[in-house]
Amino acid sequence: MAEEQKILLVYKFNHPDVESVRAALAAQFPKHTLELLNIKQMVKKHPGILLLNIFYMFKEYPLRHLLGYWKVWRRFWATTYMHRQVRRLVGEHVTHGNYLFTLQTQSDFDASTPDLPNFIYTDTTNLANLYTPNYTRDKLYSSAWHALEKETYQHACVTFTRSSHIQRSLLEQYGIPAEKTAVVYAGSNIPMRDIDLDRKDYGTKEILFVGVAWERKGGPDLVEAFKGVLEKHPDAHLTIVGCSPKVELRNVQIVGKLPLDEVAPYYERAGIFCLPTRLEPFGIVFVEAMAYGLPLVAPNTGAVPDFLEDGRNGFMVSPGDVPALTNALSRLLDDPGKCRKFGKFGYQLARERYTWDKVAEKMKTHIQPFLPREDTRAG
Secondary structure: OOOOOEEEEEEOOOOHHHHHHHHHHHHHOOOOOEEEEEHHHHHHOOHHHHHHHHHHHHHHOOHHHOOOHHHHHHHHOOOHHHHHHHHHHHHHHHHOOOEEEEEEEOOOOOOOEOOEOEEEEEOOOOHHHHHOOOOOHHHOOOHHHHHHHHHHHHHOOEEEEOOHHHHHHHHHHOOOOHHHEEEOOOOOOOOOOOOOOOOOOOOOOEEEEEOOOOOOOOHHHHHHHHHHHHHHOOOOEEEEEOOOOOOOOOOEEEEEOOOHHHOHHHHHHOOEEEOOOOOOOOOHHHHHHHHOOOOEEEEOOOOHHHHOOEOOOEEEEOOOOHHHHHHHHHHHHHOHHHHHHHHHHHHHHHHHHOOHHHHHHHHHHHHHHHOOHHHHHHO
16 A cells, blocks of 8 residues: 655744644545644754854854844744754754655745745745835845745746735735736634624724734834824724834733634724734735724735725725824714724625635645646545
């Protein structure tokens, strides 16, 4: 009897998305076991690679690019040496198993191996940051690393993106053929449930922010906008989930970081969702907010235009435009009926497009042509 071929899901960080993708793919390919490979843990088993990579990091990046924990941490994993070592180690791992194909989450490493189909699922590219206003090239990774990043996309059979924004980056900035890209979107990591939006109270004047990176997610802009909101709506409230910034302003609740399964009640209580992010690859919290019937207020940047139709399920503003943010929030607080109308539109959109089952179905459509014929028939 022939040995079962497995599917190898390669990832770097333990994010809820990984389990969501694994479960959705398992449903699409029920005859194949999905194996997980964490490259961060894999590399940690090789201390020589970690030590030598410190040398390459300082060789590849000027000191000014390494000031601060996050800069060091990001660039440690963005050296050409680390990129090549990860590909080598994945290749060695694959030789000891029998795999149908590999799928890597994110594109800052290369999990491709000869004669085995590899697919990428990503919410960003490094060069896509240049689409963000005021983002400068000195914040990017090295040009040598970009050459390897481009090779990563070239090695993949198909690169799946969460947004048309990143597909555009692949086409314009990396020269990847359109037939080697596909927008498949993403799903909510909080389980969706049926909600009767006709009975939801949109008059609570509860504004919700959910995000970990307070500065990057536009938190300070929201606080400034909320000051203006309070002048017209002194009974409005702002709840901040995911981080613990110092905010000295009335009617603001700082919840801080929570386990994923404890976030849902905050979506249920809120009447408006606002994340005025300055730099956002995708933003699954927007999908989660729509799944709970919340109208959105967000900037016209990144993936946002894919799921936010201005005047249909929320309002879009320019990044950093605090007066426009204040006005958008006030317009929604003025009109609970509009909030309900917007909420219903987003709720339906989330169910039609932004579920992990839908994502995996789209992936399977593009993966099947690269599989042996018997696997195409069997699923």
